[in-house]
Structures are given as C-alpha cells and as structure tokens.
Amino acid sequence: MEQGNEIDFYDRVKKMIVKVVRLKIPPESIKNTQPLFGAGGVGLDSLDALELVVALEKEFGARIPDADVGRKVLVSVETIVKFIEDNNSGKSPQ
Amino acid sequence: MESLLNKDIRELLPHREPFIFIDKVVSVEPGCIVASKYIKKDEEYFKGHFPDEPLMPGVLIVESMAQTSGIACALHLNEQKNISLKHPGGYFLSRISDVKFKYAVLPGDTLTIKARVAQYFEPFFKTEVVCKVNGRIVAEGELVLTKQKGGAV
Numbered sequence: 001m002e003q004g005n006e007i008d009f010y011d012r013v014k015k016m017i018v019k020v021v022r023l024k025i026p027p028e029s030i031k032n033t034q035p036l037f038g039a040g041g042v043g044l045d046s047l048d049a050l051e052l053v054v055a056l057e058k059e060f061g062a063r064i065p066d067a068d069v070g071r072k073v074l075v076s077v078e079t080i081v082k083f084i085e086d087n088n089s090g091k092s093p094q
Numbered sequence: 095m096e097s098l099l100n101k102d103i104r105e106l107l108p109h110r111e112p113f114i115f116i117d118k119v120v121s122v123e124p125g126c127i128v129a130s131k132y133i134k135k136d137e138e139y140f141k142g143h144f145p146d147e148p149l150m151p152g153v154l155i156v157e158s159m160a161q162t163s164g165i166a167c168a169l170h171l172n173e174q175k176n177i178s179l180k181h182p183g184g185y186f187l188s189r190i191s192d193v194k195f196k197y198a199v200l201p202g203d204t205l206t207i208k209a210r211v212a213q214y215f216e217p218f219f220k221t222e223v224v225c226k227v228n229g230r231i232v233a234e235g236e237l238v239l240t241k242q243k244g245g246a247v
Contacts (some may be wrong), residue, residue: 046218047188047189047218047238047240049215049218050213050215050218050220050238053213053215054213054215054220064215066215066216067215067216067217070215
C-alpha cells in the first residue's frame with residue numbers, strides 16, 4: 001500500500017507542476033530526479049517557485065516555511081514527494 | 095505599525111512625476127491597503143489615448159495596481175518583520191496574471207485600488223488587486239512583485 005501511495009504522489013506532483021506552471025508537456029515526461037530548474041531541467045524559473053509553494057500547500061497541505069527550505073525541496077519531483085511524505089499525509093486535491 | 099494614511103506618497107514609493115499613479119492611501123487592513131487616484135481631465139496621456147474618446151490606458155491602470163501592491167508588500171514586511179515602511183523602493187513588477195479590464199476609466203473618475211498580499215515567499219510577493227470607480231469593479235487581477243536584493247527596505 002505504501003508503495004502505491006508513493007507512486008500516486010509522484011504522479012500527482014507531476015500533474016500539479018504541469019498545471020500550475022502551465023507547461024506544455026505531458027506530466028509523465030518529467031523524470032523523478034530531473035532538476036526542475038536550471039540547465040537540463042524541466043525549465044522552471046524562479047517565479048514558478050512561488051506558484052509551486054502555493055500549490056503544494058493547497059493540494060498536499062505541505063507548507064514550505066521559507067526560501068531556505070524551498071531551495072532544498074524544490075529540486076526535483078523526488079525531493080518534493082519526500083517533503084510531502086515527511087510533512088503531511090498528502091491530503092486529496094481540492 | 096507606522097501609519098500609512100495621509101503620508102506623502104513620495105515617502106512610500108520611489109516613483110516620481112510623471113510616473114506616480116496613486117495619490118494617497120485611503121485605508122489600511124492587515125496585509126491590505128486601499129489607495130486612490132483622481133484621474134484629472136488634463137492628464138497628458140488623454141491627448142493621444144484617444145483624441146476623441148479619452149480613457150485611461152489599461153497599462154497605466156496596471157501600473158497603479160503595481161504601485162499600490164508595492165506599498166502593500168512594504169506593509170506586509172512591516173507587520174511581519176517590523177521593517178520600516180519608508181522608501182519601499184526595492185520592488186519590481188515580475189508577473190501580471192489574469193488581469194481583466196471590465197469598464198473604461200474616464201477623465202474625472204476617482205480610481206480606488208485595493209491590493210492584498212496573498213502569498214509571500216521571499217523574495218516574491220503575490221498580490222490580489224481590485225480597482226473600482228464609484229464602487230464598481232473596473233479592473234482586477236494578480237501581480238507578482240520581487241523584492242530587490244539589497245533594496246531600500
């Protein structure tokens with residue numbers, strides 16, 4: 001069951017990123033460990049971080065308190081999922 | 095908290111004429127301010143926008159939204175971190191989202207602009223802004239302002 005939830009989180013986080021940042025790529029094309037920002041990454045810019053912070057709290061109840069935590073969490077889909085698991089049960093999308 | 099009301103707007107903004115698009119702060123709530131701007135009949139831009147049908151350009155309404163948002167951001171930091179409200183010069187307009195212009199703003203109108211800080215994630219502020227004339231919404235939208243590193247705040 002736990003593994004099932006984990007897969008679900010990865011899927012949900014990818015869908016959330018594509019939706020809030022308005023990416024024109026299929027969610028499944030984002031690799032779990034692919035950098036979200038910078039060269040070779042998904043192509044997000046620093047302004048997108050604000051949208052992700054808002055969406056993470058709204059959709060998963062996982063609150064990123066400040067920019068220092070944000071820099072560690074908003075690295076890849078994998079780091080975001082770990083943060084959700086560590087901080088929250090991952091409530092259903094609203 | 096320092097008072098924003100009745101302050102010279104030049105103490106609250108780094109902007110100077112001819113690029114000040116709010117006259118004064120008219121009310122203050124936590125993380126939220128309302129500013130006003132009287133649209134004079136002889137505003138320079140009415141000469142060209144438009145000669146036979148003067149109306150305030152939408153981009154200048156957005157500028158009034160951005161200037162009001164800058165003060166709301168300074169208020170937010172003042173409330174949260176006790177940073178002085180004076181000279182909040184370090185904010186740049188970074189994103190304009192879903193701005194709608196619903197009615198024309200005309201010479202002689204008084205535009206009121208309500209800006210609320212919806213989210214702060216350093217160095218970004220997302221604000222929700224509603225503009226009204228005579229109580230009717232004429233424009234609304236969301237902005238993102240970025241606090242300049244080493245800025246005046």
